[in-house]
Amino acid sequence: MSTSYTIKDLEDWNKQILRLAREFGLNPYPQEFELCDHEQMLAYMAYSGMPSHYPHWSYGKSYEKLKTLYDYGVGGLPYEMVINSNPCIAYLMRDNALALQVLTLAHVYGHSDFFRNNFTFRSTRAEFTLETFKAHADRVRRYIEDPSIGLEKVEHLLDAAHALSLQCRRNLAIRKQTPEEEQEQLLVESKPLHDPFRSIHRPPEYAPPDFNRVPLYPDEDLILFIRDHNPHLSDWEKDLLTIVHEEAEYFIPQIETKIMNEGWASFWHKLILERLDLPQGVKLEFLVRHTQVLSPTPGGINPYHLGFKLWEDIERRWNDPIPNEEKQCGSRRKNGREKILEVREIERDTSFLRRYLTEELVRELNLFEYQSRGNERVISRVADEENWQQIKQTLIRNVGMGSVPVIKIENADYNNNRVLFLKHDHDDRDLHLEYAEKTLLYLHQLWGREVVLETTINEKKSLLCFADEKMVIKPLH
């Protein structure tokens, strides 16, 4: 298929866009664009955009799914795909018209700026992204080719590791304590509090901390913990666990900032394109596409739309607040542009929504809360004076890693029998039991011994014990 534009056209527009982006205060990575066809795009989507990635059947499944959706015209293709790396790499669909390509270029710079400046991405080491993924792929392939290991075993382990990969620490900006630091902290905590009336009080009994307990503090990094504490794992198994964990850590910031990130890119492509001197036809096409991208998803949340609305609202409120909003902005008045640039650095989706989703916005977006009742989803709350805060809370709880249950390892030697004891931080949301059973199977496979998970089912504390190929639910008294 011939295209209606040349690389030269793209370069010209790119120059203007980049100049505008810099003027607006954006600071993106150096950029590389790659033109690709729809099949390549589907493949990039299946492998999260990575040029090289280790093989696993689940990526084949995801490709097939995307392809089917695409072939039936149900799921469109994204116009672009950006990966968090330095230089930033983005893929453009070559069949798209020029207007769409121009919009995409601007959109990509929004993402790139976000990757570079948002605090959650500090831990991802963008300079090494491609090399890291390539190295992972090479290692996994080597294990597959090793006759003493082979595809079956590698797959078996990866299946289990994938099931648990998101069970890890969410806020990677907080450093994990070393074992020595944990011991020290335990010692400090065990000391009795300072008591100014020591002379007249009976001294409290001193209970020395239990340093034999493993782990000292509940550990959220399930696969890392297993890697370090299951002596029966061989080196290649440990290496695979490390690989899966590192990939999960790389993607967590993107999960955690989906709304901000998409909103930010949409916000900037709009602003940049409005300033460009576009030919009339291109301008119209841009408006159509922009509206498509930002159209609300019926019955769900479109992160592009929600994010975009929030960014627009923040800028407006800091630029010209209506009287009763002045209070919220505080005395140190920044202008809107400075404020949003600051917000894009220091927030993540949960904090972003908590701080900046106002009652007016909840009403304007007509947000509602729904519950499953039987086989149907039924609206339980609509945006009114009484309910908007509850809706906001529900939303915050479900964004980013909020949709992944928090499960921590409490004890690796439960009942003195090397049973792995885990606890689910229950927050009114029950686990899906079928999924829990299957996932415990994987956990059991990696740990090699019985696994026990404490959770709450229908308001009753229960233990899910997994041993001998099956799960038993025991109520806890």
Place this chain on the structure above:
Amino acid sequence: METIFRSYPSSSAQRSDRSAGDRLRHRQKVREAIRENIADIIAEESIIGKDRDRIIKVPIRGIKEYRFVYGENVPGVGEGAGEETRPGQVIGKGQEASQSQHAGDRPGVDYYETDITLDELIDIMFEDLELPYLERKHLREIEIEQQYRRKGFRKKGVRVRLDKRRTARSRIKRKLAASRHNETFQMQAERFPFHNDDLTYRHSVSEIRRESNAVVMCIMDTSGSMDTMKKYLARSFFFLLYRFLCTKYQNVEIVFIAHHTEAREVTEEEFFHKGESGGTFISSGYHKALEIIQQRYHPSLWNIYVFHCSDGDNFESDNSVALQAAQQVAQLSNLFGYGEIKPLGSGYYGNSMIPFFAQLQAENFQTVQIQRKEEIWPAFKIFLSKDRAREDAA
């Protein structure tokens, strides 16, 4: 300029299909999953009695990617369109995965479905079964002298097989060659007759083809006590048997015999849909089968598979006659089965014929009991294992 544009590679060699390996592996896993769940799939009503090319949806478990996820009691938030949202409004089915934040964070549809043709499904079904390798046995094969088949041309032959077109063509060739060779020749030769070398005959060979024939005799009790559910179970069983034999023999015919107190041969439609009433003489069905075998399917030419489905509610006085007839049927057939269908909850009235048939001393006779549709597949395997046992002994 720090921005790089990489253009689309024009040669397809540079665009590798990187997901091919993983796709292949995924498809293998799907096939495995189907094989593991075959008993459930067989029990699905929809696949029975469908065309072979038909694409059916098969639910697969086991290749979902499981994680810890929240269950049903978790509220979500959506964006409303317009003003019409109000509490209590239904916005969709709970099972549908809504536009979730990222893939795989919620349980989606309970199973994952794939499309497969019935043919493929049947292949999968039987490939794993470790079924008797029937061809090894000296099947009752007949040699059929097929019609003559053309095979090239010869210069010699009988007149009737003369290929006139080729003969004429050959003469023209010779004429042209001659004229080129000798200019003067053309002038004088007005007539250029056929020569023996021009004559071309069609050659044909006769072929002997081996053919294996099987006939499935489906005998069913259509007395008043057989209700729809029982008929459905019987039908599923017959379906499997027929499909299985189709993979093993070239010609498979089906005979449907319906009986109550007397038996008659019926069409498939009547067999499954027409209810009758009255009592039961099992022997009548067997006698009818024997009669048909005698008339149309001589045991030296046909492999005979007889299967009888009943609810075991036979008329007392008929039992000894039935046993005798069964003995005869067993002698003539490759495999003879009796399936007693007693769906759970259908009321356990009537007696069972299974203990009674235990007296029948024939190694190719097998009784199975089917209570639920999930039991059809295991019952089918048991039934066929008799055939294998016999073959091993041989």
